[in-house]
Amino acid sequence: MKIFRRNILLIGLIAFLSVNATSQNEKSSVTESESKIEKRDKRKKKKVKLPNIDLSHWKVTLPVSNDAGKPVEIEPPEILDFAKMEVAKPYMYIDSTRGAIVFHAKPTNSKTKNTKYTRSELREQIVPGENNVNWTFKQGAYMKGKLSMEATSRDSDGKYHRTIIMQIHGRLTNEQRDLIGADDNNAPPILKIYWDKGKIRVKTKVLKNLNASYEEMLHEDAWGNDKGFNFEQEVGFRKFTLEVKVSDGKMVVVLNKNEYKVYENVHMKKWGIFENYFKAGNYFQTRDEGAYSSVKFYELSVSH
Numbered sequence: 001m002k003i004f005r006r007n008i009l010l011i012g013l014i015a016f017l018s019v020n021a022t023s024q025n026e027k028s029s030v031t032e033s034e035s036k037i038e039k040r041d042k043r044k045k046k047k048v049k050l051p052n053i054d055l056s057h058w059k060v061t062l063p064v065s066n067d068a069g070k071p072v073e074i075e076p077p078e079i080l081d082f083a084k085m086e087v088a089k090p091y092m093y094i095d096s097t098r099g100a101i102v103f104h105a106k107p108t109n110s111k112t113k114n115t116k117y118t119r120s121e122l123r124e125q126i127v128p129g130e131n132n133v134n135w136t137f138k139q140g141a142y143m144k145g146k147l148s149m150e151a152t153s154r155d156s157d158g159k160y161h162r163t164i165i166m167q168i169h170g171r172l173t174n175e176q177r178d179l180i181g182a183d184d185n186n187a188p189p190i191l192k193i194y195w196d197k198g199k200i201r202v203k204t205k206v207l208k209n210l211n212a213s214y215e216e217m218l219h220e221d222a223w224g225n226d227k228g229f230n231f232e233q234e235v236g237f238r239k240f241t242l243e244v245k246v247s248d249g250k251m252v253v254v255l256n257k258n259e260y261k262v263y264e265n266v267h268m269k270k271w272g273i274f275e276n277y278f279k280a281g282n283y284f285q286t287r288d289e290g291a292y293s294s295v296k297f298y299e300l301s302v303s304h
Contacts, residue, residue, distance in 0.1 A: 049099030052299045055079045057125050060281070062091045063118035065110040071118075072110075076128035091120040100296035102150060103282035105163070107291055121281030123169075124302060131185075134171050134275035135304055137268065141168075141246040143278045145300045148239045149195050152293035155286070159197055163293050164283035166193040166242060168251075170274040172218060180218050187274050188223045191244065191251065194285070195295070198236045202229045202253050206267045217273055231255045239298065248272065278302055 059075040064087060066072050072087055082088045091104045103120040110118060127133040135141050145166065152160050170187030177185050194201040205223040209216070216222055233240075233255060243254040249269040253261045282295040 048096045050096065051094065051099050051101045051297065052301075053101055053297060054301070055082070055122075057128055057302070058122040059125055059129075060088070060092055060120070060122050061112060062088060062120055063105050063108045063110050063284075064091065065108075070110075071112055076125065095296060098296065098298070100148075100298045102294050102296050104292065104294045105282045105284035106293075107284070107287040107289070116287060117283065117285055119281065119283040121164075121279055121283050122300075124278040126277075126304070131171075131277075132174070134277045136275055137246050137251075137272050138248045139304060140248070141244075141276070141278070142303045143244045143280070143301070144241065145280055146239060146241050146298040147300075148296045148298075149198075149235075149237050150294040150296045151237075152195075153288070153291040155288060155291075161284070161286045161288065161291050161293060162194050162196040162201075163285055163295065164192050165195050165280065165295055166244065167191055167279035167283070168244065168246070168276050169279055170271070170276055173275060176218050176273075179215060186220070187218070188220050190271050190274070190276065191253070193242060193244075193253065195235070196230075198234050200231045200233075200235060200240070200242070200255055202231075202261055204251070204263055204267075205271070207270045210266060210270070214273065217270060229261050231259045231261070233259055244278075246276075 056076050058079065059073055060079060060082065062072045062074070064072050074082060074085065074088060078085075082092055083094050093102050093104075094100070095102050105118055105120045108118050112119065125131065125133075126135065143166065147165060152163065154160055167189050168191035169189045172180075172182060172185045172187050174185065188205050190205050192203045194203070204226050206226050207217065208222060208224050212222055235255075240256050243252075243257075245252040245254070249264060249272065251263040251268055280297065280300055282293055284291070284293050
């Protein structure tokens with residue numbers, strides 16, 4: 001009888017230990033599972049990246065019209081909250097996995113004056129919200145960007161559509177505008193940098209008549225296009241850096257810190273009569289139906 005009781009107690013003890021061990025394993029399993037989820041969530045949080053771009057001195061033009069039929073523009077300080085603005089979301093948004101601002105453009109009925117193309121593009125404002133304060137070559141300027149072409153459509157020949165990713169645009173002062181009787185302050189762009197079929201192409205302006213007077217030089221038709229320049233390196237859809245350095249009578253464009261194009265000539269000297277401002281983003285160069293492009297900017301900075 002004693003032996004029987006001892007066996008019963010032993011069986012009970014084994015059963016208790018077994019249940020307790022199972023319970024411990026289940027708790028351990030739950031704890032491990034929760035730990036894995038926690039670690040995964042932490043990894044996800046770490047992957048969130050923000051672009052290194054201060055928008056406090058930029059306004060953006062979007063390829064969508066306002067109630068007056070003009071392209072929507074967002075100036076500082078409102079542009080600092082562009083990610084929350086419904087009107088901006090299709091055309092300017094943050095890619096938090098890559099740490100970039102994406103500028104998306106496609107042909108629409110919303111076009112800026114003097115062009116047939118649409119844009120999702122930043123315009124420099126030295127004084128936030130003010131277009132009348134700009135800079136000259138003599139004062140000097142520098143812009144640097146890290147960017148990539150995310151995606152773009154092809155034309156009927158199967159070739160990628162091109163877009164302008166950076167510019168230096170000329171601007172008439174109010175006095176110059178009144179002197180030549182212009183109806184706005186628009187002057188030609190002295191620099192256009194294109195993403196062109198996977199390569200970087202640069203275009204600038206040349207004065208048609210080197211003996212033109214000051215007043216004659218202020219007219220847009222006094223300036224023609226140069227032949228253009230292609231950098232040797234193909235950037236494709238990879239990240240690349242562009243630098244633009246401006247000084248009195250000189251302009252330098254640098255690709256990936258190893259290819260340079262220097263403009264230092266009489267045309268650059270003559271250009272000194274104009275004020276200027278930087279532009280950066282996606283100025284899409286086609287009106288083909290169904291066309292689109294998306295340009296990513298990871299970094300963008302300007303100094304004077």
